[in-house]
Amino acid sequence: MHAGVSRIDITPPIGIGMVGYYIREGVSTGIERPLTATALVLTDGETKIVIVACDIAFIQNPAATDVRQKIAAAVGTRAECVLLNYSHTHCGPTLPGFLFQEEDQRQLQASYLVNLKAQLTGVAAAANSNLQPVRVGSGSGSVNIGINRREKDENGKAFLGENPDGPMDPEVSVIRIDHLDGGRPLAVLYSHGCHTVTMGPKFLKLSPDFIGPAREHIETATGALSLFLQGAAGNINPATGIGARADDSENMHRLGTTLGAEVVKTMMQIRTHERRGPRVFLSSLAKVSLYPYVPVESGQTDRIQVVTQSIDLPLLPLPSLEETKRILADRTGKWEKAKADNASPGVITVLRHFYDWAQLLHRTVEAGKKEVSIPLEVQAIRINDIAIVAVPGETLVELGLAVKKDSPFSKTVFLGYSNGCIGYISPADAYPRGGWSPWETYAIPDMLFQSYQLPMALTPECGQMVVDCALELSRRLAADVTYRTASGRL
Numbered sequence: 382m383h384a385g386v387s388r389i390d391i392t393p394p395i396g397i398g399m400v401g402y403y404i405r406e407g408v409s410t411g412i413e414r415p416l417t418a419t420a421l422v423l424t425d426g427e428t429k430i431v432i433v434a435c436d437i438a439f440i441q442n443p444a445a446t447d448v449r450q451k452i453a454a455a456v457g458t459r460a461e462c463v464l465l466n467y468s469h470t471h472c473g474p475t476l477p478g479f480l481f482q483e484e485d486q487r488q489l490q491a492s493y494l495v496n497l498k499a500q501l502t503g504v505a506a507a508a509n510s511n512l513q514p515v516r517v518g519s520g521s522g523s524v525n526i527g528i529n530r531r532e533k534d535e536n537g538k539a540f541l542g543e544n545p546d547g548p549m550d551p552e553v554s555v556i557r558i559d560h561l562d563g564g565r566p567l568a569v570l571y572s573h574g575c576h577t578v579t580m581g582p583k584f585l586k587l588s589p590d591f592i593g594p595a596r597e598h599i600e601t602a603t604g605a606l607s608l609f610l611q612g613a614a615g616n617i618n619p620a621t622g623i624g625a626r627a628d629d630s631e632n633m634h635r636l637g638t639t640l641g642a643e644v645v646k647t648m649m650q651i652r653t654h655e656r657r658g659p660r661v662f663l664s665s666l667a668k669v670s671l672y673p674y675v676p677v678e679s680g681q682t683d684r685i686q687v688v689t690q691s692i693d694l695p696l697l698p699l700p701s702l703e704e705t706k707r708i709l710a711d712r713t714g715k716w717e718k719a720k721a722d723n724a725s726p727g728v729i730t731v732l733r734h735f736y737d738w739a740q741l742l743h744r745t746v747e748a749g750k751k752e753v754s755i756p757l758e759v760q761a762i763r764i765n766d767i768a769i770v771a772v773p774g775e776t777l778v779e780l781g782l783a784v785k786k787d788s789p790f791s792k793t794v795f796l797g798y799s800n801g802c803i804g805y806i807s808p809a810d811a812y813p814r815g816g817w818s819p820w821e822t823y824a825i826p827d828m829l830f831q832s833y834q835l836p837m838a839l840t841p842e843c844g845q846m847v848v849d850c851a852l853e854l855s856r857r858l859a860a861d862v863t864y865r866t867a868s869g870r871l
Contacts, residue, residue, distance in 0.1 A: 382683040383426075384515040384558050386568040386606045387507035388419045389500050391436065392587055393474040393493045398486050400438045400479065401471025402582035403734060404727035408486075409474070413580070413588035413630075416473060418501055419608045420508040421558070421568050422456060423517075423764065428685040429458040430762055431505050432570065433465050434608035436589040437473045437497075439802035440465065444476070444494060445773070449800065451502040456509040461689045464760060464771055465501070466610045467798045470577040472588035479834075481733050514561045516653035516677070519767050519792045522553040522643040526591075526636045527575035529778070530618040531825060537814065540824035543622070548778050550574055550613065552785075553640065554794040555647040556767060558605075564654035566605035571644045572794050574612030574778055579633040581624030582727075591619070594637025595644070602645045611798045613781030615774075615805050615827055653677065686763040688854050692846060693754040694803075696837040697817055705743040708819060712739035735822070738831040742819065745836040753836055755803055759847065761854035768793045768858060770851045773801035777827060779808040780844055784851045789859035795851070804833030809841035 392415045398408050416436035423430050431452055440448065449463040475482070477490045529547025531539045556570040577590035589596070592609045599607045621632035658675035662668060700708065716732040724732075745753065762769040768790040772780075774797055781795035797806075805827040813828065817838045823829055830838040 382515050382517060383424050383512040384567060385422045385508040385511040385513065386420065386558075387504050387511065388417055388606055389504040389507075390415045391418045391497055391500050392416045394489065395587070397489050397493060398475040398480070398482060399585070399587070400473060400475040401578070403731045405582040406726045407585055409585055409587050411586040413472070413586040414593040416470070416587060416589055418504050419606055420501075420505040421570065421608055422505065422508040422512065423558070423685065424512065425683045425685040428687060429456060429462060430685055430687060431456055431458065431463045431508070432608060432610075433463070433501055433505060434610055435465060435467050435501070436470055436592065437467050438469050438471065439467045439798060440476065440497075441478070442773070442801040444498070445801040448498050448501050451498060452505040455502050455506040461760065462687045463505075464762065464769070465800050466771065466796055467802070468577055468589060468592050468609055469611050469614065469798050470588065470590045470592065472580050472584060472586065472590055474587070480730070481737055513567070515567055516559045516561060516564075517683075517764055517767070518557045518559070518651040518653040520555045520557070520647045520651045521792070522555060522647035523551045524553055524573065524640055524643045525551055526573075526620055526639055527617040528620045529616055531616050531811070531827075538824065539813070539828070541826065543618075547616070548782065549617065550778050550782055553643050553647060554792070555644055555651070556764070556794070557648050557651045557653065559653040561654070564652060566603050566648065568606045568608065569599065569603065569644065569648055570608045570610055571599070572610040572612050572796060573640060574614040574617050574781060574797070576614050576618045578623045579619050579621060579629055579636055581626070581629060583627045584624060584629070591633045591637035591640065594634045595641035598638055598641030599644050603648060607644070610794065610796050613776040613778045613795055613797050615777040615797060615807070616811075617778055684763065684765055686858050687760070688857055689758055689760045690850055690854060691756050691758045692850050694757050694843040694846060695840045696753045696755065696835065697840055699746050699750065699753065699837055700742070700819060702746050705739075705746045709739040709743045711820075712736045735831055738834055741834055742836045755835065755839075757803055757847070758800060759850045759854060760800060761851065761858055763790075763858040766791050768855050769796065770794070770855065771796040771799035772806070772847055772851070773799055774803045774806040775827065776806045776847070777808060777811060777844070779811075780806065780848055783848045784855070787852055788855045790855060793855065802833070804830060804835055804839075806839065806844055806847055808844040812841045
């Protein structure tokens, strides 16, 4: 196995609009910490993969596909072997096409995206130029920095709150990449599912959120470059809540340091270059037993494989043309009234977004479409007996738990926010009682398909379709797993 790693600063210009909170007012006014992209290239001599961890909310398609193709060409692999994962920081830049923007913002964001594509391609090429022999090991830690955010009111309707009894996944997955010489770490990939929102809508500085302090803690302690991979965080918020103050740095540091410390602890339990040998006894005044460490045996063949599959996720039935006209009239009226009443910029932004969605819905129905689906590419990567499954959406935690539970691999890492982002993907039981209504403005983000400008919500079956596809790909990769990599044990 050979690996190379590199990092680049992808901080946009101050003054660019920020994504993540519709109610946020104003553009970026400063930089709390630089936003970065870190690339890892790993090859077994036959298959080469590229993993790029980005401090950004998301890159949607077709831009994400374009970046993967450019990276693949630059390093000599296939686009399906490139994994882009986004930390989903809500203190990152807005990219073109997600929100209505004035002309100056459209130009600034378009220019930034062009540069971002070149930067991500360049950092992957830099990692590829520095390949060296490595060993790979994995382990798992556990943190309680998140909480399920789907609380229900007295009428059983979900809203954005705290639900300590809701599903959670405390696992911190760690993959350690070591030099052959003495087991020194070259890079570490770590994954956990939690929304990066400790810095709330009043904060107007660009920031990687709690990933910044986590990264600094890990890299100071180990000397290795770290790559954070966002997991199934669709319904998981920080246990400290969304930042309510203009600057919630204290909570950001608390969560980041907690996560980083757990990664370091887990890393220190993984040995790739040696293992505990058989017990020996020393004779002196007392009988003493020892377990000397011995070098890891050579002769194992490393293996990397990648499989992908595109599935079409169906949307709920579209309303009639007459109903879409009424919806459009309703959303237009609310937006126009807010402007006439001099409502706050945040409120106007939200209403404008719903107006844009109503136009999309009307155009879709007016074009004569009866059924609509959206393509989704599920990616599965095998590194020896480690499986990484990546999905381009805000997957709720239940989906990640289901895949990890039934995966045939001894170690499975489930990632959302990868290779694009189509929107929230939920299990069937997360859907509202009585069905999903295009008229209602729901009180929880994972029910707002309008956030991602989909004409209608995904059907309740879509979450299970994603799980089934991920498990099928994992089973294909596991067909000839006959060994294990180093695991987390001192």
